[in-house]
Amino acid sequence: MTVTVRFAPSPTGNIHIGNARTALFNWLFAARHKGRFIQRFDDTDQARSKQEYANAILYDLHWLGIYPDRTEYQSRRFDRYDAAVERLKAAGLLYPCYETQEELELRRKVRLSRKLPPVYGREALALTSEETAALEAEGRRPHWRFLLPNFPAGEPENPERTEIAWADIVRGDETVDLASVSDPVLVREDGTYLYTLPSVVDDIDMGVTHVIRGDDHVTNTGVQIALFRALGAEPPTFGHHNLLTTATGEGLSKRTGALSVGSLRDQGIEPMAVASLAVLTGTSEAIAAVPTMSELAERFDPAAASKSAAKFDPADLVALNHTLLKDMPFAEARDRLGVLGISGDKAEPFWLAVRGNVDSVQDAATWWCILRDGPAETPEFGDEDRDYVRTAFDLLPEEPWDRSTWKQWTEAVKAETGRKGKPLFLPLRLALTGREAGPELADLLPLLDREGTLARRP
Template identity: 70%
Template sequence: MTITVRFAPSPTGRIHIGNTRTALFNWLFAQKHNGRFIQRFDDTDVERSRKEYADSILYDLHWLGIFPDSIEYQSKRFDVYDQAVEKLKAAGVLYPCYETPEELDLRRKIRRTRGLPPVYGREALALTQDEITEFEADGRRPHWRFLLPNFASDPAETQRTEVHWNDLVRGEETVDLASLSDPVLVREDGTYLYTLPSVVDDIDMGVTHVIRGDDHVTNTGVQIALFRALGAEPPVFGHHNLLTTSSGEGLSKRSGALSVESLREAGVEPMAIASLAVLIGTSENVQAIDSLAELATHFDPASTSKSAAKFDPDELFVLNRALLHRMPFEEVRDRLVLFGIADERAEAFWNAVRGNLDKIADARDWWRIVNEGPLEAQQFDAETLEFLRSGFALLPEEPWGDTVWKQWTGAIRKETGRKGKELFAPLRLALTGRSSGPELAELLPIIGREGTLARRP
């Protein structure tokens, strides 16, 4: 058996870091078991689904390093769902209901006042043919509910019916079908809700493991029953905790909060996102991992907590810095070219500045400083100005090697008697216009003697 998983968002907005958590859990699980990863778009909601969102989701996944083995669209499979509906009707487990939303709401309120759970009472099963004819003459169209197997012989007399599964993440789980309403599978207008297409596709596509957020735990009991009603064995389920902000706020595709697109535009590296999305809320320490292959060695669904995984978005930038500070030149060469950093000094420049970057785009400013000097004119008092002018007069002749900074500052120390911060701070400001930054011993050979002299105050 080939392990097969799927990531199945609705293309109604940009995916965020929380969606990324689900995608990566599935991708890493497939990678660890030499399995298949299906990208499925649950786009049966034709009003809200957009192809541009589907395309952007694929782009985001590729950027993160996720490359599906196949791509499927539910909007192209309505005939398959129609066949499943007829099968369920023929088995007597899909029945028409004519209540309006207002009528259903009133019934729920009445049940609550009687101390009963607000589940659907299956009143539609008692309708006579005359009542159905009258409803349809009034223009009502039925929605269709799946009859849960939570009774012995009379559907009106439900009994505790436990569905058990061994969750990949949460361990042993149980749902009592008697505590649930029969789910609506088909709306009045004939369109499908999430449940039926999802189960039918999992059967047809050979999905062996369904890994998703723990907001679907209760749905799983219903879906297991539906798998069996369609004559299929349910897959293995796993429900991971959801990501929330440190204040407990959830994430939404439609709000665009912490979308992969916005994080990419902010300069966050894909592995910073992946490292946080996978490791937060698990027994593993959150750390910057260099590749998805390495991240897979840290990934264990069972190590995930049952509590919500709260995170501070600033953690992404901590991870980002850690990744950049050790990123080899070969990995970043092509991206530096986009900033005009492409001559024979590029590798030495990258190695010099990477430890001072929050994001790769920050290298542009340091490249300008190396080539043009401080970005803003520096003002020095008379004493510092005199020190700098005498110091620049001691600049060694070319050729320059790796020790030129040591030679130069040694000569200045001998001439002026200055040392430590009094010696180095004015030189750094004169050379770079900044009070901190890369090691000047590494920058000076890249600036060159002519460029250095041009900065003499």
């Protein structure tokens, strides 16, 4: 058996880091088992689904390092769903219902007042042909519900406790009582499909072996297992991971665009910073900046996810980013640095000098400007420090310069002025960069060269 997973968002907005968590759980699971990853777009809601969102989702996945083996669109598979509907109707497992939303809500309240579970009471099964004709004469069109197998033979009006159990690869043994949920609506009044039927039909047709998704689907899984069996298929293995939320417990939404993958990319966050946080948060693994997807796959264990929400602080992304950048080789950063105008013979030694002092690749542009043009603002010195810096510049060694030049220079300055420690180094750093902290001056000085350094003499 080839392990086959799928990531199936609706293309109704940009995916966020929480969606990325689900995609990555599936991708890494497939990678560990040398399996296949299907990208499926659940775009049956044609009014809200847009190709531009599907394209953006594919772009985001590629940026993260996820490359689907196959891409499918549910909107191109309606014939398969139509056939499944007819099969369920013929088996007596899909029945028409005519209640309005207001009527359903009233019945729900009545059941709650009687301390009964607020589930659909299957009143539509008791309709006579005359009553059905009268409702249709009013202009009502039916929605269609799947009859759950939770009753004694021949007595659908008497649901009883019926457990659906599965071994969840994330949460362990799980059980759902089908008597505690309503018969799900599979087809709306206008003939369009809700999520459940197309998802199950696709999983059957596409040979999906493992469904890994958020734990908000746990109850749905009991219903879907029943539907798999009604369609004559063996259910796949399920896994339900905890959902990613902000530190305050706030959920994420495609519609609001909060923490979208695209916005994080625009902020200069590295893909492996997103992947590391998305996968490791809320697990028994320590959150760390994992440099490659293959290394993350080695650390990935779906069973390591806890059952509580996976809370994270977006500021952690910056820290992870910083860690990844300080070890990033020039070859990996070259193209993006080139876009920023950082190129030529100095580009590589420059990157190696500044990479430990930036939170994003874009930040390197600031240091490049300082190197090329001098401090953004002329440093202000008191009389004593100004005289000290001028004396120090008079002691600059002759070229050629290398990394040892900084030590050679400062030892000469120390011997001449008697200064040491911060009073020696800080005024020189301010004169050269305009900043009190930054890359090692031993690395920057050869890039400035003697002429460029003397140009900064106050």
